Amino acid sequence: MEKDILVRGMAWGGKIRVFAVRTTRLVEELRQRHNMHPTATAALGRTATAGAIMGAMLKGKEKLTIQVKGDGPLGQIVVDANADGEVRGYVEHPDVHLASNAQGKLDVAGAVGRNGYIHVTKDIGMKEPYRGSIPIISGELAEDFTYYFATSEQTPSVVGLGVLVDRDGSLLHAGGFVVQLMPGVTDEEITRLEQAVAAMPPVTALLDQGETPDEILRFLVGDDVSLMDTLDIKFQCQCSADRVERTLISLGADDLQQIIEEDGQAEIVCHFCNEAYTFNRPQLEQLLAQAKSKMVQ
Known part of the structure; x- marks a missing residue:
């Protein structure tokens, strides 16, 4: 082609x-x-x-x-x-x-x-x-x-x-x-x-x-x-793991805590390219810590 x-x-x-x-x-x-x-x-x-x-x-x-x-x-x-x-x-x-x-x-x-x-x-x-x-x-x-x-x-x-x-x-x-x-x-x-x-x-x-x-x-x-x-x-899609992480952090500590407690993981699928980004519990807990530190700043 x-x-x-x-x-x-x-x-x-x-x-x-x-x-x-x-x-x-x-x-x-x-x-x-x-x-x-x-x-x-x-x-x-x-x-x-x-x-x-x-x-x-x-x-x-x-x-x-x-x-x-x-x-x-x-x-x-x-x-x-x-x-x-x-x-x-x-x-x-x-x-x-x-x-x-x-x-x-x-x-x-x-x-x-x-x-x-x-x-x-x-x-x-x-x-x-x-x-x-x-x-x-x-x-x-x-x-x-x-x-x-x-x-x-x-x-x-x-x-x-x-x-x-x-x-x-x-x-x-x-x-x-x-x-x-x-x-x-x-x-x-x-x-x-x-x-x-x-x-x-x-x-x-x-x-x-x-x-x-x-x-x-x-x-x-x-x-x-x-x-x-x-x-x-x-x-060409502009999505990336970094961008998805920033999106999750922007949800805030309360929402991230709820995702961890109810699901233990998260999967985000990009509308444009159908790429799936999966985050396990330790990764989500790391993002939660970043979200909390942003609240303190």
């Missing part, structure tokens, strides 16, 4: 900003870590792909969180991404799988729900993070993120997201693109872009044919594209 990469650049004399990404490895790792069924894989995979592209729009140590809160059986979808191409995510009910929709495809909209909100929180180093929210308009997610860019960021955009799952539930392909209109673009160029998008095969079909992210961009905007750079995309 080829490594996941994102390419970004400008086209048509700087009037269009373009991003394309392959996220097959990322989405397959998410599927395995969360033991997801196909429809859940498609929904989280599309959101994680959007997150990878939106992360690439950030700089330095900036990061963002996407929350998709629809009224479908999947429950909440959460994705974290940063400017370094690191992405993680989870879905509340990973075992959701629905019958195919009328087009014979995975019913992502039915699983996500057609009512609810998408919230995007960006930590860009300011005192307060940026927050943008939009109502879900289709539940298919690509249309929803298109609407997000237009309304929350005032940037007219075209978003394509695709996840192709094999018969056995494993991942075949995942990827996507974002094309954003910059000031100065003409009506004729907008029409040309609309026609290109309408004529373009699905992203997963292009990936299945062996096309690369930069070749996907050329399907959209032709050869008049200047690629700026590429970014490796990878699954």
